Amino acid sequence: MVESSKDKNITIHTYSEVEQVKGYVGNFDVRIRKKARSVDMSKCTGCGACSEACPHVVPSEWDLGLGTRKAIYTPFPQAVPNVPVIDRDTCRIFTKSKEKCGAACVRACVAKAVNHKQEDEIINEKFGAIVVATGYSLIPWEKHYGEYGGGRYKDVITALHFERMLQASGPTGGHVIRPSDGKEPKNVVFIQCVGSRDESKGVPYCSGICCMYTAKQAILLKEHCHDAQAYVFYIDLRATKKNYEQFVLRAQRDYGVIYTRGRVSRIYEKGGKLVVKGADTLAGMPVEVEADLVVLATAVVAQPDAADVARMLSIPHDQFVLFTEAHPKLKPVESVTRGIFLAGACQSPMDIPESVAMGSAAAAKVCGILSHTELMLDPTIAEVNTDRCSGCLACTKVCPFEAITTVEIDGRTVSNVIASVCQGCGTCAATCPASAITLKGFTNEEIYSQIEAPFKKSEKKEVAVGAPA
Amino acid sequence: MLQLNAETVHSFRDTIKRLSDEDVSRCYQCGKCTAGCPVATDMDITPNQVMRLVQINGRDRVLSSSTIWLCLSCETCSTRCPEDIDIAKVMDTLRKISVAEGFASPQASITDFHRLFLASVEKYGRLNELEFSIRHNLAMKRPTKDIGLAVTMFQKGKISPFGGKVKDRDGIKKIFAESKRFVR
Numbered sequence: 058m059v060e061s062s063k064d065k066n067i068t069i070h071t072y073s074e075v076e077q078v079k080g081y082v083g084n085f086d087v088r089i090r091k092k093a094r095s096v097d098m099s100k101c102t103g104c105g106a107c108s109e110a111c112p113h114v115v116p117s118e119w120d121l122g123l124g125t126r127k128a129i130y131t132p133f134p135q136a137v138p139n140v141p142v143i144d145r146d147t148c149r150i151f152t153k154s155k156e157k158c159g160a161a162c163v164r165a166c167v168a169k170a171v172n173h174k175q176e177d178e179i180i181n182e183k184f185g186a187i188v189v190a191t192g193y194s195l196i197p198w199e200k201h202y203g204e205y206g207g208g209r210y211k212d213v214i215t216a217l218h219f220e221r222m223l224q225a226s227g228p229t230g231g232h233v234i235r236p237s238d239g240k241e242p243k244n245v246v247f248i249q250c251v252g253s254r255d256e257s258k259g260v261p262y263c264s265g266i267c268c269m270y271t272a273k274q275a276i277l278l279k280e281h282c283h284d285a286q287a288y289v290f291y292i293d294l295r296a297t298k299k300n301y302e303q304f305v306l307r308a309q310r311d312y313g314v315i316y317t318r319g320r321v322s323r324i325y326e327k328g329g330k331l332v333v334k335g336a337d338t339l340a341g342m343p344v345e346v347e348a349d350l351v352v353l354a355t356a357v358v359a360q361p362d363a364a365d366v367a368r369m370l371s372i373p374h375d376q377f378v379l380f381t382e383a384h385p386k387l388k389p390v391e392s393v394t395r396g397i398f399l400a401g402a403c404q405s406p407m408d409i410p411e412s413v414a415m416g417s418a419a420a421a422k423v424c425g426i427l428s429h430t431e432l433m434l435d436p437t438i439a440e441v442n443t444d445r446c447s448g449c450l451a452c453t454k455v456c457p458f459e460a461i462t463t464v465e466i467d468g469r470t471v472s473n474v475i476a477s478v479c480q481g482c483g484t485c486a487a488t489c490p491a492s493a494i495t496l497k498g499f500t501n502e503e504i505y506s507q508i509e510a511p512f513k514k515s516e517k518k519e520v521a522v523g524a525p526a
Numbered sequence: 527m528l529q530l531n532a533e534t535v536h537s538f539r540d541t542i543k544r545l546s547d548e549d550v551s552r553c554y555q556c557g558k559c560t561a562g563c564p565v566a567t568d569m570d571i572t573p574n575q576v577m578r579l580v581q582i583n584g585r586d587r588v589l590s591s592s593t594i595w596l597c598l599s600c601e602t603c604s605t606r607c608p609e610d611i612d613i614a615k616v617m618d619t620l621r622k623i624s625v626a627e628g629f630a631s632p633q634a635s636i637t638d639f640h641r642l643f644l645a646s647v648e649k650y651g652r653l654n655e656l657e658f659s660i661r662h663n664l665a666m667k668r669p670t671k672d673i674g675l676a677v678t679m680f681q682k683g684k685i686s687p688f689g690g691k692v693k694d695r696d697g698i699k700k701i702f703a704e705s706k707r708f709v710r
Binding site: 244286288309310313315317318337339340341342343344345346347 | 527528529530531532535536551552555571574575578579582584587
């Protein structure tokens, strides 16, 4: 992030949202809402005095509630840019709270950068290509897994909470503790596939990353707490990439992690401990562990607003709202809409190396487009016969790629296909009541003559292939 | 219900490792041992389940299973194990522990056979077939079993009332003493 922020060819818009995307490859019109952070970025030196002065403490989203932040804050120490933001939902000045702070942040700021009156800024800019890398979210397991306590037990946490605890600059200063009493846990149970591969409660697909991060966390647990013992309940171990299998074996053999094949059926509290009831399907026996801490590997799912993003960009998604690639094998980083590319877990659950590879591939694909002044297109695209077009514009409504605009010809409004946007799906041609739109290479005449050909009586009597002469 | 407990889990694995020199934690449950075992269908738990139970300290279940006694020590499993675990050797170790800790075999005739066989070898340095057969028949409470066969075998000199003894019987005693010490 820091390196990108220093590159003169890269502009980072943080705390900003893309609101509208119009146009087509090489010519996208994008409207970006740069939200009011209430701090003047050109004046702020990033000294952090405002955050220190702010008296309003709220749970930190970045630390998943394990730590706290102020109402004016930077989410984490390495954040780029190092400029704080005022959370207008909690700031006492914006919420008109009865507890007065006397604008402590304003008084603390030497650079006079804090500005509560700052407003959202709208940026309209043209772009040649778009890479969608909106990432993923995790399944809200509390809603679905009442048998794991449904969030009632403080010491049943997700892997992301555990990850925050491992972080030296995190809320616990790198110490693994039980959130309930702050004590170091001895027996830690990791449960994989919470929501993944579970059609009734979650998603049917494999989240793909949990086997490896669970093995990593089990190893790190042992390194952080030498007396601790990790137990892992899994369905299948999917360690398919380079050195992955060896890594999982290392967890088992060198770190003594006890792997048990079977899903956990229930977790309940008993005398300050969590009793985890599972099965060892390999031994063919039910098993039980008395745990101090339970870590859930929750399913990777699409961002909650992924469908809106897809609609805005005119890119398709599957039933799990994961964005669809143009071809699963040959065009894995392209979306169906030309000029829009996909990278990372917004397309499918994937780990870091795969996301990096996909991001690099998308960047290279973008360079491929931007380095040309002309683009080579598929020849099978729609074409409007302007003499026939009545201007009803039914086609503009059905086009999934928004490839049809209008033009004025001799005072008449007629449809016009943007060649670089059209994907040749043929929906418009089928819709046009006047048959004014045809798909190049698939005109009615061409299709009819193909149908007629097999039924035409040949003048020569042909001998059936394979029949005796 | 099996309580998974780190200390006992590791200690049982370690005991087996110390006694057999085989690390069962290497087993990743492919099931090839069971697939190739000629007597697996007659066992109450399969060989791969034995390996798994050793991994998670399913001590009582494994030590009281018929599997460890039905194992023929044909070593098909050991030869084919992808993790190079000598499964037959683990089975042998489990038999020793089972006897030492007084777990009754689900089939008494099997344990009796082993016990009487070894008693005979300990006594004479070799097997006294006649005495052994009689003792085993008595133990099974079927004293006349195979008695017709005995006559034929006697006539052909296959069994004799004067079973031979080896010369160095003290050496044999030492071997037995060593092996008993080994189990503890």
